[in-house]
Amino acid sequence: MSKLYDLTIFGATGLTGKYIVKHVYELASAQPDMFPSEFAWAIAGRATGKLQAIVDELEPMFPSCKIPRPAILVANIVRREQLDHMAESSKVLINAVGPYRFTGEYVVRSCVEKQCHYVDVTGEPEFVERMQRTYHHQAAKRKTTIVHSCGFDSVPTDMGVLMVKRLYQAKGWTPTQVEMFFRLRTGPAGLRGGYATYESAVHGFGSVELLREIRKVSELTQLPRPAGPKLKFHKRLSKDKQLGYHVPFVFADPSIVRLSQQLFLTGYANCDDKLTSGSATMPPTVQFAAYSLLPSLWIALLYFIYGFVFNFLAASPWGRQLLLAYPETFSAGVFSRDHPSQEQLDQTSFEITLRSKGFQTLTMPSDAAHQDLNAGLTAVVHGPEPGYVATPRIIVQCALTLLSNNDNGRIPVGVLTPSAAFWNTNLIDRLQEVGITFEERC
Ligand SMILES: NC(=O)c1ccc[n+]([C@@H]2O[C@H](COP(=O)([O-])OP(=O)(O)OC[C@H]3O[C@@H](n4cnc5c(N)ncnc54)[C@H](OP(=O)(O)O)[C@@H]3O)[C@@H](O)[C@H]2O)c1
CATH class of the missing domain: 3.30.360 (Dihydrodipicolinate Reductase; domain 2)
Structure with missing residues (x-):
């Protein structure tokens, strides 16, 4: 199956997920040049009605939004075929379904198997190091980049x-x-x-x-x-x-x-x-x-x-x-x-x-x-x-960096942390543009 969506936000109905979706609308209204042309995206979760309600609520708030309406994908953690379908049809997935130690592994597995680049906002080191140990080689072999802790943590x-x-x-x-x-x-x-x-x-x-x-x-x-x-x-x-x-x-x-x-x-x-x-x-x-x-x-x-x-x-x-x-x-x-x-x-x-x-x-x-x-x-x-204003801005920039840089070899493959994945990219410059500033203090 071809990749229909540049970006999919999984867990869009949650507190963090909804702020991430809202930030995409905001960014696409204020800084549309941050998105590739012909950008296509989807929001995913286990309840269609709740997902549709989010689009109905946010769309009128951003009349100058320059990207098309998101598609709606149904995916429940316990339905492997739904996770596989979501990963198979997406180039980059933002996973906002947590606590990750209970819900994260199936999503990582589907992304690795279906070659979908992945970012999440986990702050759980045990989950991160377990995924790194379990899936690194498989992800590298399948030329897929999995990056954990792409929110305020860390x-x-x-x-x-x-x-x-x-x-x-x-x-x-x-x-x-x-x-x-x-x-x-x-x-x-x-x-x-x-x-x-x-x-x-x-x-x-x-x-x-x-x-x-x-x-x-x-x-x-x-x-x-x-x-x-x-x-x-x-x-x-x-x-x-x-x-x-x-x-x-x-x-x-x-x-x-x-x-x-x-x-x-x-x-x-x-x-x-x-x-x-x-x-x-x-x-x-x-x-x-x-x-x-x-x-x-x-x-x-x-x-x-x-x-x-x-x-x-x-x-x-x-x-x-x-x-x-x-x-x-x-x-x-x-x-x-x-x-x-x-x-x-x-x-x-x-x-x-x-x-x-x-x-x-x-x-x-x-x-x-x-x-x-x-x-x-x-x-x-x-x-x-940090949790609901900075984190959406950060993870969206991580996702867009993966989307724009992954094919030119600047981002390594495997299961990685933010700096190991993005050290050779312009992520810091991108973050400055959305109000997360990095500066040397004299
Ligand atoms: N790194 C950071 O700085 C940072 C900042 C904020 C949050 N976080 C982390 O983000 C995670 C989410 O936090 P939150 O406050 O947004 O949680 P939340 O409001 O409880 O949202 C959880 C989301 O997971 C979905 N979900 C639960 N079970 C599911 C299943 N079986 N299949 C599919 N989806 C399922 C929920 O869908 P329903 O709506 O259908 O229930 C909801 O969309 C947590 O692990 C939190 O620690 C990290």
Whole structure:
């Protein structure tokens, strides 16, 4: 069967999926040149009526939309023939059906078998590393690119670290360590996260053991021992002179940055050199640590109380049931079955500071471990509300990058992370155009 659709959005009826569809309408109205000519797309889910209602609601909101109406595809996770049909008829698929550890694998399998490039917004490292281990070789053989974590988790950090490495290479320097500091700014309306994201986090904390098992049998090249001075990791509440109080970042970004570096070292991020002739040089490996910034000691205290209870309960099946039954109670009202309001989305933004150190030499000094680090720079990634404003913008740009670049060899094939897939493309420039900014801070 030929590929009827350039892009299909699966899970279009969900909270995130619907925002992704809305963003496609917005983009096609404001920046139609971002889409290929003759662009054809589809939205997919398990209920035709709900999908049709989304088109009926969004289409009148964007009268100047320059792309045709999306086709409607019915696909249920438990119906393999429907998933196969969806993958078979699409060039690129955005998968917004989660929690991915329960729903993701069948979609990945169909995409690999039917040669459909794939992006998702998972923040679940266990799922990502399991898919990488299970499907990488098959995807590479079938010349298909599967890219996980193409939302706020973990494009700003993963591509931000890549940008830092590129800045060092441009200056003729060698980076050795990067620290990431995440800051969320909210307004008077407060913060709201979706229930499926909370559900993913609850199960994520409960599957740390499984992730360890997957890593034990990994065929990927292990990260080398640090060549320069060891980066100190602050396991407890600490205070940075410039940025303030911080605690370890508990979401997916450190796992994704680590996996990206392993994919580069193993050679899985190699592009088709014959086609790209003289592709850019591979980025070097660095030590990495990530933190969340907290606005005050009072918030830090609350963070520890809620964190302690959450960790304790997430470790057992009955505890997870309790957490899932009362999201507001166990997340200080942040996560709920209610959706975020437009006010909450408008008043929230994120900032990721990437502080790095290294040597002012093109290669690592031979006695690097005993030398003082004499190079440093800071980069900042900034964007709107992460979950439902930034994430749709990011994943749509990842999907359009796959659509426009995949045939010219600039994107490697296999099961990859964002930076391993997109290091040789213009994804950062594209993100800047939709308000996710990456800049060196002087
Ligand atoms: N990386 C990030 O920054 C980020 C940001 C936002 C969300 N996310 C992740 O995105 C995922 C979705 O979150 P959400 O809040 O959008 O969830 P949601 O509102 O519950 O939506 C889930 C979607 O999955 C569909 N679905 C469920 N079971 C299905 C099945 N058997 N077959 C086909 N479709 C099925 C639902 O369809 P129905 O409408 O028919 O029920 C719905 O479209 C979560 O894993 C979340 O963690 C990540």
